[in-house]
Amino acid sequence: MPDKDDDKQEEHGLTLKTRPKTQKPSMYKVLLLNDDYTPMEFVVHVLESIFKKNRQEATDIMLHVHRRGVGVCGIFTFEVAETKVAQVMDFASANEQPLQCIMEKE
Numbered sequence: 001m002p003d004k005d006d007d008k009q010e011e012h013g014l015t016l017k018t019r020p021k022t023q024k025p026s027m028y029k030v031l032l033l034n035d036d037y038t039p040m041e042f043v044v045h046v047l048e049s050i051f052k053k054n055r056q057e058a059t060d061i062m063l064h065v066h067r068r069g070v071g072v073c074g075i076f077t078f079e080v081a082e083t084k085v086a087q088v089m090d091f092a093s094a095n096e097q098p099l100q101c102i103m104e105k106e
Contacts, residue, residue, distance in 0.1 A: 025077045025078065026077075026078060026105055027076065028075065028077070028078055028081035028106060029074075029105075030051075030072070030073045030075075030076060030081050030085060030103050031070050031072055031101065031103065032046075032047075032088070033065070033069065033100040033101070033102065034065050034068075035098050035099065035100065038097045038098060038099040039097075042092075042095065042097055043058075044058045044059055045058075047061055047062065047073060049091075050087050050091065051073045051074050051084065075106055085101045085103050088101035
């Protein structure tokens with residue numbers, strides 16, 4: 001006949017499960033590049049409509065791009081950054097503007 005103490009020991013056995021470590025996704029900066037032809041107001045409109053910036057933020061970013069040649073519109077996961085770049089490029093093309101938008105790993 002089994003001893004009751006043996007049953008108690010088995011009940012308290014510890015089973016450990018290893019959880020896979022989840023990594024944070026890589027982040028990407030979406031950048032606007034300066035050119036000598038795209039109107040400043042068009043750039044502000046892009047920043048407001050695609051990147052959801054308010055008027056002051058959009059103006060600040062546009063001026064940074066104008067003065068420094070490049071400016072960060074936002075930092076996103078790969079898929080979101082890729083979509084934002086495509087939206088900017090499509091919108092610029094549809095409006096016959098040479099505005100360029102790129103993404104780079106942060």
